[in-house]
Amino acid sequence: MQFPESWLRSFCNPALNTQELAELLTMSGLEVEELRPVAPPFHGIVVAEILSAEQHPNADKLRVCTVNAGGAEPLQIVCGAPNARAGIRVPLATIGAELPPGEDGKPFQIGKGKLRGVESFGMLCSARELKLSEDHGGLLELAADAPIGQNIREHLKLDDTLFTLKLTPNLAHCLSVYGVAREVSALTGSPLLKPEFTPVAVKHDAKLPVRIEAADLCGRFSGRIVRGVNTKAQTPAWMVERLARCGQRSVSPLVDISNYVMFEFGRPSHIFDLDKIHDGLTVRWAKQGEALKLLNGNTIELDETVGVIADSKQVESLAGIMGGDATAVSDDTRNVYVEAAFWWPKAVAGRSRKFNFSTDAGHRFERGVDPAQTVEHIERITQLIVDICGGEAGPMDDQTTQLPARKPVTLRVARAAKIIGMPLTQAQCATVFQRLGLDYVEGEGTLTVTPPSWRFDIQIEEDLVEEVIRVLGYPNLPDTPPLAPVVGKVRSESRASVHALRHALAGRDYFETINFSFVEARWEQELAGNANPIQLLNPIAAPLAVMRTSLIGSLVQVLRYNLTRKAPRVRVFEIGRVFLRDASIVESDSSIAGVRQPMRVAALAWGAADQSQWSQRDRLVDFFDVKGDLESLFAPRQLQFxxxxxxxLHPGRSARVLLDGQEIGVVGELHPKWRQGYELPSAPVLFELDLDAVLSLTLPKGQGVQRQQSVLRDIAVIVGEQVTHDALISTIQGAQDGLVRSAKLFDVFKPGQANAEMQAGERSMAVRLELLDEETTLTDERIEQTVARVLAALGEKLGARLRG
Structure with a gap:
């Protein structure tokens, strides 16, 4: 935010120089990013009036001017400016004057000169020559009543400084000159000039019908009709000057007045051409498919997330952001409707960025604008309109739906002293709140503050603690070294760290990648099967418009990026958050209502299964390579697929990953359709798992060295091709009487053609059983009984028979 120091001091003028004032603001949290003089140094330039301007006898583009500079006699000045004419008052650099330094950094001194044979006793100046602007189209024309002979720096108030503040989002109450002055008054104790809003005389009873349909968009809407305004009037020079020093160019009287009050009191407003409004105004949310041509010339498509002001025929304004072109004031405007409203910050936040532009109004409303003074500020705007453009004001129309609830916040003095780090009394805190204009109630060691209407940032106790130290002054903090006990925190052994997981994946030859949480809608539709992803209101790029529910799309994009750079082999992983719709999630400091945000780990392998080497041929990575990576990550825990x-994923080459019977993710080869769709030379293999499941560990349990010798038995059974490894092993484990310590499949055989032993659709699966009794030595009889029990279970449940 930029403003001139003189405007600030018109509200509060502390006994501080410019540098001290800037230091005070910075140390109170209002960082002064830049101090810049309004004009560079120069002297000897005064207000002069051109008495006559005659054609130069020897040059077509020069004029010989007779100039009154307040001296005993007029001066003769040769001038080439196209607007040099009798009757205007302009800056005159007299002999001996110094103009601002040029590109070489040296000031330019004016002396007596001769141009084409005619003597010139000075130089008439343009704004560019005085380094006041880049306008070089002619002489800088001053007000008709400018005192002749007065120093131009004094006349234009050029001995002023521009303050540029870098405000944090919680300081919305300082987005105006008066707001900053209010802070300066609280910080210094200097008196604050509080404005008086005298109601303008009402000359007629006309009102514009206004209906508020969306209370969650607009909490208060005030307005009035002003008839008979002269939009061709000229904006006063003092207003143009202040606007320019706030970085705002003059447009027209009505627009300038609206902008002026916004910079003055932080109140964005809008002035409609009344005669272009059809019937009345309705404040509502936009409808899908509606369009609006804005004042900046852009035509935007609207949807239900954007608030608007509409009449009976069309949308006329983007609520809290920018007005529409259809009802804009012009030189032909005679009757206007002045509007000031309170728009809920959440209803405005992010909407400007959605349409790729930003406005001063939106910047203020999305941070919070005082809802209590809409009427007073319309009175201020109306008075300026009547004073500058004339006209007759109608009655005020003020409608309120719902305003922000100001919840009291309690400050514990002892707690504040502990946080700040210095002794603090309740009286000191009370004095701070008085200076800030905060209403409070004192208790025993506490002060309960009810935030005023202009403070949207006071919500918790720490906000009040910050106010106390800001006003007392950070320089008053004692220089004490921090004291803190060094206590080591022991991580539970039942959970691995994310850092350890990164190391484990890196050890399996994967490289970590970090991607945006917002992705293309196509990825969600095709790779996650999500037709209704969470939409972004303000995407940083048009394609990245939705929140991801899977990490797979991000990894496929990383693969494509690497392939365009001729990478021969890609193995990457990501640990990141996904965003799922879940109505059970409530709003909190760490969550968003209706959105669950679990962490996932995903990896992708493409290309050769291993680095090229002489001892083996290159082969492409397959499902079983990545399955092996997963099993190594979880060892000694056992996964099921x-x-x-x-x-x-490929329908025949993908699987759900189960841990202790619970599904924790998927693994598989990319679907052929998407391999072609994303233009990949071969299909990568991917997995995506729930991070919490990956990090959970099974603590080892100690066992004594076995005292008995185990016995190995191999069995080969003939089963149908549909029988899986998991079904075979689980049947064996469920059938034994506690003697089978392990069962491992070591051979699968399928003959080339049907024979007497195996029919078509059958295969042989050989399993090695390890039998052990911890207490006694196994006998042949017990061994045979256990093997027979296993074979019987296999035959009963899987239709298996012993191979001969």
């Missing part, structure tokens, strides 16, 4: 379908 169950064939399943997933929108992104």
């Amino acid at each position: 169950v064939a399943a379908e997933h929108p992104a």
